[in-house]
Amino acid sequence: MWKEKNEAWETVALSFNARTSTLVQRDSMNLKAKYEAIKKSLKKKVAQEKCNLYVTGGGPKITIMYKDWEEKLLAILKLAICGLSSIHDCDDLPQSLAATVMPVSSVQQITDAGVLPVFVVSLPSACEDIEGSNLLIQENPKVVEDSEMQIVSEVSIASGSSVKDTEETLLPINSTTKKWDTWTPTSLRSRKSLVLRKQPRRELSKKEILNGKYDALADERQKLIAFQLTVAKKEMEILCVRAAQEEEINKIKKQKCLREMERAEEEHKINIEILKEQLKKIK
Numbered sequence: 001m002w003k004e005k006n007e008a009w010e011t012v013a014l015s016f017n018a019r020t021s022t023l024v025q026r027d028s029m030n031l032k033a034k035y036e037a038i039k040k041s042l043k044k045k046v047a048q049e050k051c052n053l054y055v056t057g058g059g060p061k062i063t064i065m066y067k068d069w070e071e072k073l074l075a076i077l078k079l080a081i082c083g084l085s086s087i088h089d090c091d092d093l094p095q096s097l098a099a100t101v102m103p104v105s106s107v108q109q110i111t112d113a114g115v116l117p118v119f120v121v122s123l124p125s126a127c128e129d130i131e132g133s134n135l136l137i138q139e140n141p142k143v144v145e146d147s148e149m150q151i152v153s154e155v156s157i158a159s160g161s162s163v164k165d166t167e168e169t170l171l172p173i174n175s176t177t178k179k180w181d182t183w184t185p186t187s188l189r190s191r192k193s194l195v196l197r198k199q200p201r202r203e204l205s206k207k208e209i210l211n212g213k214y215d216a217l218a219d220e221r222q223k224l225i226a227f228q229l230t231v232a233k234k235e236m237e238i239l240c241v242r243a244a245q246e247e248e249i250n251k252i253k254k255q256k257c258l259r260e261m262e263r264a265e266e267e268h269k270i271n272i273e274i275l276k277e278q279l280k281k282i283k
Helices: 003-018 029-053 068-077 104-113 125-131 164-170 185-189 206-282
Strands: 118-120 133-146 150-159
Touching: 003 029, 029 068
Parallel strands: none
Antiparallel strands: 118 133, 133 150
């Protein structure tokens, strides 16, 4: 097994060195150490995100963004990072374990008939986000008779996609209990509120970011054009007012000139009459 892993790492090293254009070559040991370091950092990041889900100090939700290669590595590792919750001792179990586990008598009857019972359990929400589906657990019970009837189960896990409704019925949302004065231990088994649930992580691509910048630039240009149109309208109004004022001033000046001309004509007529009278007196 280890020999096959070493051969696989040698193949990865050859492919990596063939694709890179740098003069420094990486051997399989360096690449393996780098991969382990990346896995550790990714585990710390996921653990920090889980820890933020249960913070009770108030304030805004802290969203941890993942890079593209981190998303791919997280999809590859899957449960190796999140792990499985214990079905025998865990707070994530349904509220009534007796409702999900069949009694001994019915199990014995079904086992005698040769039919395997199917039980449905739920995983934590963090595992649901990675896996994309719940787990369907099929049990093959073996009945052991002693002082207390016990069931030893051999568990085999198979993926299933139609268990969502059943999980919702097993884990009802306690919408009536909203204050801590009516708190009961069963409240720990209720589903988390929508505020505490993780939102789907999605990073914008370079094309989407560039399109967003172009859209923002187009909006700013549109605002600038609208502002320029408003300024142009105001300037046109001011020019119209100035033209009307100049026209009124020209009318007043014209009337003043006409009056001055009339007065000058009257003065000229008076002066001529005075001169005529003086000539008559001289004669």
